[in-house]
Amino acid sequence: xxxxxxxxxxxxxxxxxxxxxxxxxxxxxxxxxxxxxxxxxxxxxxxxxxxxxxxxxxxxxxxxxxxxxxxxxxxxxxxxxxxxxxxxxxxxxxxxxxxxxxxxxxxxxxxxxxxxxxxxxxxxxxxxxxxxxxxxxxxxxxxxxxxxxxxxxxxxxxxxxxxxxxxxxxxxxxxxxxxxxxxxxxxxxxxxxxxxxxxxxxxxxxxxxxxxxxxxxxxxxxxxxxxxxxxxxx
Ligand code: CA
Numbered sequence: 001x002x003x004x005x006x007x008x009x010x011x012x013x014x015x016x017x018x019x020x021x022x023x024x025x026x027x028x029x030x031x032x033x034x035x036x037x038x039x040x041x042x043x044x045x046x047x048x049x050x051x052x053x054x055x056x057x058x059x060x061x062x063x064x065x066x067x068x069x070x071x072x073x074x075x076x077x078x079x080x081x082x083x084x085x086x087x088x089x090x091x092x093x094x095x096x097x098x099x100x101x102x103x104x105x106x107x108x109x110x111x112x113x114x115x116x117x118x119x120x121x122x123x124x125x126x127x128x129x130x131x132x133x134x135x136x137x138x139x140x141x142x143x144x145x146x147x148x149x150x151x152x153x154x155x156x157x158x159x160x161x162x163x164x165x166x167x168x169x170x171x172x173x174x175x176x177x178x179x180x181x182x183x184x185x186x187x188x189x190x191x192x193x194x195x196x197x198x199x200x201x202x203x204x205x206x207x208x209x210x211x212x213x214x215x216x217x218x219x220x221x222x223x224x225x226x227x228x229x230x231x232x233x234x
Pocket of ligand 1: 007008009052053054055
């Protein structure tokens with residue numbers, strides 16, 4: 001189980017590599033952004049990348065964007081010292097799958113790694129997808145093979161997180177989903193994360209699927225959460 005750790009602080013590197021080695025992982029370390037990017041692109045066999053945000057010569061957000069631009073699908077867990085919604089969203093938006101705010105406990109890091117690796121294998125082998133891997137609600141379709149959404153013939157490209165969110169909504173149409181439920185199911189997080197992240201991603205999805213003034217499909221249910229459903233008439 002090979003992981004890549006991109007982190008410049010020797011003390012953090014030492015704690016993480018030692019802890020993860022005990023948990024059975026083999027950890028390669030890159031001490032700055034540029035070498036981390038190179039190692040990740042040269043070794044597609046890494047199961048997961050742990051990426052610090054504050055790094056010399058190229059920060060974690062830039063590294064993450066570059067990895068996703070290169071079509072690398074390896075799960076990325078971002079380490080940040082800044083736990084504000086804005087920073088978290090910026091990290092996730094650059095293509096990270098999850099984040100952890102420093103300082104954190106080793107057990108928490110291991111839990112997030114397990115959750116990301118589990119999520120990855122779930123996505124690789126979907127169990128309850130209808131025939132042809134096509135989900136449909138109203139005039140919106142989601143192709144679970146190509147991971148693209150299609151509305152009225154127009155293909156909509158989604159980021160990995162947007163895809164998981166839309167897939168979850170489309171598997172549960174006409175059902176109110178709370179922010180906590182969405183966090184658990186889409187982000188695999190069952191404790192204490194800022195639920196504003198859900199609102200931010202719902203807005204990203206709305207902007208992508210409601211182009212050209214098409215009717216709103218993702219309904220806000222005040223005080224409860226969100227629901228995917230076609231609007232009837234008015
Ligand atoms: Ca750092």
